[in-house]
Amino acid sequence: MAIAAPLWVAAQNAILKGKITDAATKEAMAGATVTLLDYNLQTQTDANGSFSFNKLRNGNYQVQITFLGFKPLVKAISIKDDTQVDLALEKALFLADEVIVSATRASANSATTYKNLSKADIEKNNLGQDLPFLLNQTPSVVVTSDAGAGIGYTGIRIRGSDATRINVTINGIPYNDTESQGTFWVNLPDFASSVDNIQIQRGVGTSTNGAGAFGASLNIQTSTRYDSAFAEVNNSIGSFGTIKNTLKVGTGLINGKFSIDGRLSRIKSDGFIDRGFSDLKSFYVSGAYYGKSSILRANVFSGAEQTYQSWYGVPEAKLRGSQADLLTHYFNNLGSTYFTQQDSLNLFNSNPRKYNSYLYDNQTDNYQQDHYQLLYAKEINSQLSFNGALHYTRGRGYYEEFKHQEDFEDYGFAPFLIGAETIDKTDLIRRRWLDNDFYGLTYSLNYKPSKALDFTLGGAYNEYKGAHFGEVIWARFAQLDNNKQRYYDNDATKTDFNVFGKATYSLNNFSIYTDLQYRRVNYSFLGFNNAGNNVQQRDILNFFNPKLGLTYQIDKISNVYASFARANKEPNRDDYTESTPGSRPLAERLDNVEIGYRYLRKNVTAGFNLYGMFYKDQLILTGEVNDVGAYVRDNVDRSYRIGAEFDAKWQISNQLSWATTATLSQNRIKRFSEFFDVYDASFDYLGQRENQYTNTDIAFSPSFIASNEFAYKPIKALEIALLTKYVSDQYLDNTSNNARKLDAFFVNDLRLSHNLNFRGVKNVNLSLLVNNIFNEKFESNGYTFGYILDNNLITENYYYPQAGTNFLLSLSAKF
Known part of the structure; x- marks a missing residue:
């Protein structure tokens, strides 16, 4: 990368700048988001509606402009030298789906510590692992998996707080289990494929629905409008x-x-x-x-x-102990964890990291x-x-x-x-059931x-x-x-x-x-x-x-x-x-x-x-x-x-x-x-x-x-x-x-x-x-x-x- 850096610099001299206005009022639009698609370059317009990108290569670009309440606009731009482009946004015919979660979201100037993840952010890592693993690169997050590969029973901690202390809402509706207060993503496999965006608020955050946030909140919005089939x-x-x-x-x-x-x-x-x-x-x-x-x-x-x-x-003695440590553990737990010959063979012969x-x-x-x-x-x-x-x-x-x-x-x-023998113990197979209903309403x-x-x-x-x-x-x-x-x-x-x-x-x-x-x-x-x-x-x-x-x-x-x-x-x-x-x-x-x-x-x-x-x-x-x-x-x-x-x-x-x-x-x-x-x-x-x-x-x-x-x-x-x-x-x-x-x-x-x-x-x-x-x-x-x-x-x-x-x-x- 260091060797190639001078070549990149030499090829990146063009400037793209412009101004975004309201098509109806002709007023400048401050805070509109301007994105160069495919290049991960993004900025926002200033108080005068102006924006600029520096050090661009000559070539063809797709410029996307978005602003809540207005139709998104995508414009093809060809850059040879410094380029000026002025664009106008039209008022959206429909409400934006984002209003559904706005009551529990933190805004750009909110006095709240938060992180927003877009659909594109989620998609690039969504190859099959559970949702917690897709959040692993966000601040203060630690994830784990019982089966070891990020699929099945997985967990997340934020700022050291476990899932029972992380408030989760889906479209503003509580998801945490009402009694245990935990979240079980295994019950919603591949849910990330239907998620449009996530806001992670760390700390108490804004008022939300459901159990209190004692470490963080995950505010999830599912798929929004698609204009084309x-x-x-x-x-x-x-x-x-x-x-x-x-x-x-x-x-x-x-x-x-x-x-x-x-x-x-x-x-x-x-x-x-x-x-x-x-x-x-x-x-x-x-x-x-x-x-x-x-x-x-x-x-x-x-x-x-x-x-x-x-x-x-996996017991520590099995994972990293000596044979003597494992024998001590075995005899300490004989009759409470290890009952049969199969239990013993499994303990001593299995792969220590897969036991x-x-x-x-x-x-x-x-x-x-x-x-x-x-x-x-x-x-x-x-x-x-x-x-x-x-x-x-x-x-x-x-x-x-x-x-x-x-x-x-x-x-x-x-x-x-x-x-003459009293039988008061037995081997058995049991099932522990949970059958529940959760219903209600939210409003703002x-x-x-x-x-x-x-x-x-x-x-x-x-x-x-x-x-x-x-x-x-x-x-x-x-x-x-x-x-x-x-x-x-x-x-x-x-x-x-x-x-x-x-x-x-x-x-x-x-x-x-x-x-x-x-x-x-x-x-x-x-x-x-x-x-x-x-x-x-x-x-x-x-x-x-x-x-x-x-x-x-x-x-x-x-x-x-x-x-x-x-x-x-x-x-x-x-x-x-x-x-x-x-x-x-x-x-x-x-x-x-x-x-x-x-x-x-x-x-x-x-x-x-x-x-x-x-x-x-x-x-x-x-x-x-x-x-x-x-x-x-x-x-x-x-x-x-x-x-x-x-x-x-x-x-x-x-x-x-x-x-x-x-x-x-x-x-x-x-x-x-x-x-x-x-x-x-x-x-x-x-x-x-x-x-x-x-x-x-x-x-x-x-x-x-x-x-x-x-x-x-x-x-x-x-x-x-x-x-x-x-x-x-x-x-x-x-x-x-x-x-x-x-x-x-x-x-x-x-x-x-x-x-x-x-x-x-x-x-x-x-x-x-x-x-x-x-x-x-x-x-x-x-x-x-x-x-x-x-x-x-x-x-x-x-x-x-x-x-x-x-x-x-x-x-x-x-x-």
Whole structure:
């Protein structure tokens, strides 16, 4: 690249400049986005509507101009020397689909730390891996995969916060599971193929719908209007028997008012981990009506998954220990984890990085989730607009597992005698079911009486009904009625109401932002009373979440901002059901401070921010047994995350771009206690021992995260990109103990993309993604537990190894 640099400079001397105006009023349009298609060059017009691109090669270019509320314009430009082009945009005949998510989005001058990903950003990495892996190059993100290859059960953390603390909405509708508060992307395979754009807000962010954002928000918008009919076929193959097939079709606008588009997908993979297969299917259908001042859109999408369980992880003694370490682990867990000769052979003979403890053929997770959305937006007049949505989600499924030597009393079986021997244990196969319904409405009313004032009133009401039950479908020694026996059955109901009002007022170069939200949660569930008996219980929580921000526009290309935001969050299902009212944990509170600087120029975008996230009563695992004998999370009085984030992209030339992110943070718990179970030499339980800690690291919170992407286009149709990710050490628990941690990892991926032109075909793309090109051996997730046996501390660490060098090859055609 260095040798070729003088040649690039010599060939890049032309200047393209111009002015964008409103075709009707002839007024200059400030803030219009101007893009040189195929070259990743983008800028915005200044206060006079002017723009320019410097150091361009002579040749032909496609210039695209977009502005919300106006028709996009694409103009072919031929450049020989310095060129001036003046263009006018016409008012759009229809509302833009973006109004549907505008109520929960941060804007360009918002005092919020965020990252926008366009459809093109998502498409270039979408070769079959789950959505979290497509976000891996964004700031403060760490992703993981149970099966090791990014397909199946995958997870994401942002600023060290896990999925239960990341608020996810799809078209403004909550997606997080209502009770566990997690997100399970395995239930929406290949969903990225139906996504138009994503905004990632880090920290508390703006008011949104669903559970409180305690680390970040993912605000997803699905496919928007296509004016022309289209069809697209995308097929991928890859390592570990991976196959992805996607078909997309759309009618375009029919009679200038109607459109229908859809997608059908299938993904299959054997997984990197032994038997860690995934069999995933999904579809997406959307129909829309566009009036002169309104949009009515109906979305139906669904995902069905079967995955072999790879939830257990690999014991540290197996992954990196000596034979003596492995034998010690084996005998410590004989009779609790390892029962049969097959278990033993599997442990000692399998590949250490691919080991899966499960051997039962149908040790699978099976679930289907169907989503129905009806979205409506109306421009009442030039100052007032409304949008609302009705939604319904139906979910049902189970996971099946083989269990050794289970106690009869846990399943409602009666012991019996065989000769003089009492039989009160049995091998069995069980299914644990979840059957749920989630429905509700969201709304927002936007009032903009002048350029200086923008006010939004919004909110939502949602209800969840979940049935939890378990069935024994086979038992070696017990008698089943009708080939199955239900051994637990309980229902839960949860309602979630919120209303928010937010306003932005601009004065000269200042913009003041306020956002006030009230949220009420009502949860009814089967739990324990103070006597330790199971009874139906209820908890009602009321939260007030205020936010305040200030932005100062330094000049046309840069601004600074500062904000304060508070969020409150209720405990999750296990915290409630495995405790009594006396031991039930408190709700958590987060105070978030953000200070940042944003810079946007013709070929450089950059953002730098400082953040502080200060928790009251954060919930963490301590190992303590509560009054019903359960290990649940405890509140810690004070904890915090403070850090600095950097996010930039530099279009060095038409051929070469550089994008980078970095996060440096400190994540601490002021004071907490860790508890260990204590056993004597005969494994008789003696109680618990307490260790106290101060100023320790929060689990799974690396102090340094960085990503880097160099993309080079030797010719217009070919891109070569090197993607790099570094994550520093992470602790498996909150004790800062070096014996319980994930080692730092540094992973490099290579992406090749080549566009081909054929008559009658809009585009043919051939892409190759080679992950982990240097075959780094690393683990991105894990867990730990310990106990004291005969006055000796036994620590068990488990890890989730990720795949070495592997590839995905994709061929897509657009018509």
